[in-house]
Amino acid sequence: MTPSPSQREYQAITKGRDPRNRLNDLSGAAWVHFLNSVDVTHYPTRGPESYGHDLRRVHPSPKPPQLMARYIEFFTRRGGWVLDPFAGVGGTLLGCGLLARQGRERYAVGIELSPQYVEIYHQVCQREGLPPQTMICGDARDLLRFPAVTERTFDLILTDPPYADMMARPRSGEQRKREGHTMPRPFSDSEADLGNLDRETFLDTLQRILADALTRLRPKGHLVVFCKDLQPTETEHNMLHVYITERLMAIPGLRFRGYKIWADQVQRLYPFGYPYTFVANQLHQFALIFRKEH
Template sequence: MSLLRTSGNRTDENGVPYWRVMKSNGRRPRVGTNGIDLGIRGIYDKRNMLNDLTGREWIYFLNSVWVTAYPPVADTIGFDVRKVHPSPKPPQLMRDIIHFFTKKHEWILDPFAGVGGTLVGASLAEPQRYAVGIEIVQQYVDAYYEVTKCQGLKLQDMICGDARNVEVLTKRFGREFDLVLTDPPYYDMMNRRKPGQKKKLYGTDKSSPFSALKEDISNLPYNEFLDTLRDIIYSATKLLRRKRYLVVFCRDLQPTKDNPNLIHADIIRKLTEVPEITYRGM
């Protein structure tokens, strides 16, 4: 599920992560039989089947808390266009997740693509990855195309359609995917009034639902929402290569005295009803 992040800055003046400029105190890295010395990046192990990261990059990614930030106001990747969506994910964050869970030129599927944060992240990845996104709202699809054009990014495959039909919609690609990375609706959260930070960002506390479409799963009753999300994710993971990863973002509602509103816990329980899915942590 989603990673815990805090605001702050642990980079040097050139924006380089601190672990790339740490002094080694004179110690030379041990390359070993299967290692490749990539200089300041560290040692890459040729047995690494998941990604193209070195050992030190891998360890840094596995920190429970990342001391970093992706502030929307500093987002230069078309945020003014992407904010038509009530909850756009930072492409730089999606890029970092893609770097960890895929190798170069691998394929990512996002069945709830929104304004294309995952797709833009795949285009920002170095080396580049390929992505297919499905989004039910045409306005969000159009926003993705506009951002891609304005930023001069590689165009990924964005499909306007219902994620319930993910297997049919992706059939033309004739392939399995290496990662499913998605940020589904958090039930009816966007139908509620905005809290403080969102109010400052958007200049209003009015609710901003994803859409009024009856097919939009955020407009379903809660239990039906959970069942439908499970079924869509199950269909998406049937397109996933064996022993690869599903990464799902989730956010809880504000607790009340009657309900803790731990949506993430309900989603985890619901997704683990699928025999092929094993929960590995958040």
């Protein structure tokens, strides 16, 4: 029987896979391609390959499903399970849907506090014909109370937490220009929203949620956390990726394996500071990569 186009694509990516490779289904070439430490992308935000970006853009920082699919494909095998405790409008879940549509099935469970974002995720799946994954509308702090989370183990936790309150303070247009502020707006005014917490409470809560999630990750499974740094102040470097890495390294059995950088060419370059002083733009994010050792 002639293979379908999706079967052909799957065969091309997996051809020559090393039999010792238990992590993913990739060939050596596809594996090495992923090792590039900087991914510069320009995923479409219009048209059929934007996968409902016109709906998802209600969210201040939706992740491109194609980007998430790359991480999922590297850190899982066909039939693998992925957990996203801060699922937003579903970048991770849609990434699984994209792979499934190409015959490279992965399954996901997402948790998202906002009913509006959950609803948008379902609308995107329906309109784009992508298989819906399990999306729970709830609080990630209660993650171990959801049967969809506790009834299985996961191969990958892939998530993009909200950022701490430091940047949520209102800023005037002139302040924005001088200080630089490309961070998303706060997601909601809910007390349960991690985006509304001060930095230390945010880090404590994130550490606790991810420690709970890690009890559902298989040994040797990976945790990938996307994050973006904040602008420095006089006294704080505000490199959120450093604070998060230190907190997660304190979780017993979890080992930091390094990071990749995602440079999103869709982001606009703002003339922060001009013509007075240097202010950094942040057109990139960190993907912090950890492995559960046992």
